Amino acid sequence: MIFREYEPRDLDSIVELEKRAFPVGPYTRSMLRKIFNTKGSFNFIAEENGKVIGYVIALPLDEKSADIESIAVDPDLHRGGLGSKLIRLIEEGMLKRSFQYSVLEVRDMYEEAINFYRKHGYVAVTHLPSYYTQVFRGSRGAYRMVKKLHD
Numbered sequence: 001m002i003f004r005e006y007e008p009r010d011l012d013s014i015v016e017l018e019k020r021a022f023p024v025g026p027y028t029r030s031m032l033r034k035i036f037n038t039k040g041s042f043n044f045i046a047e048e049n050g051k052v053i054g055y056v057i058a059l060p061l062d063e064k065s066a067d068i069e070s071i072a073v074d075p076d077l078h079r080g081g082l083g084s085k086l087i088r089l090i091e092e093g094m095l096k097r098s099f100q101y102s103v104l105e106v107r108d109m110y111e112e113a114i115n116f117y118r119k120h121g122y123v124a125v126t127h128l129p130s131y132y133t134q135v136f137r138g139s140r141g142a143y144r145m146v147k148k149l150h151d
């Protein structure tokens with residue numbers, strides 16, 4: 001497996017991965033293209049045998065913080081440690097760019113993902129009741145979670 005930066009030729013595979021990983025409200029192709037083309041964004045693509053099996057992308061939020069816009073792993077590989085590798089890489093990327101806080105939003109009913117972020121030191125700081133347009137497990141709400149990064 002290799003980790004590398006996004007290239008435009010990855011877009012189709014990422015759209016597919018996103019659809020498989022997020023049962024409700026995956027990013028569309030145009031949203032993904034926009035995020036990857038946003039100035040200041042940074043990302044890691046996990047590739048195995050020429051196939052994209054995971055990705056993570058972050059955007060600067062303000063001078064001190066960057067936001068994890070999306071992280072996804074091929075569902076066939078869940079619970080195999082790849083998500084942890086990707087989140088560690090993006091946090092290193094944030095530190096390299098002198099960000100002090102990693103921020104993200106996660107669906108409030110998505111226990112599995114909340115669990116994942118908690119394990120990585122994230123703490124829920126705000127509840128956003130109508131953050132998403134689509135309902136998942138009866139809710140449109142999100143938690144904003146934050147982690148103070150350390151060198």
Ligand SMILES: CC(C)(COP(=O)(O)OP(=O)(O)OC[C@H]1O[C@@H](n2cnc3c(N)ncnc32)[C@H](O)[C@@H]1OP(=O)(O)O)[C@@H](O)C(=O)NCCC(=O)NCCS
Pocket residue numbers: 021022070071072073074077078079080081082083084085105106107111112113115116117119
């Ligand atoms: C969230 C996600 C990126 C985690 O990637 P992963 O490769 O499965 O994660 P890891 O194997 O590194 O898991 C690390 C820890 O997270 C927690 N975790 C991960 N998946 C979990 C699940 N389904 N249920 C409960 N805890 C879970 C566990 O504590 C796990 O450690 P353990 O396996 O030793 O118990 C992946 O499940 C995914 O792509 N989900 C769909 C997209 C998504 O939800 N993205 C984030 C939400 S915004």
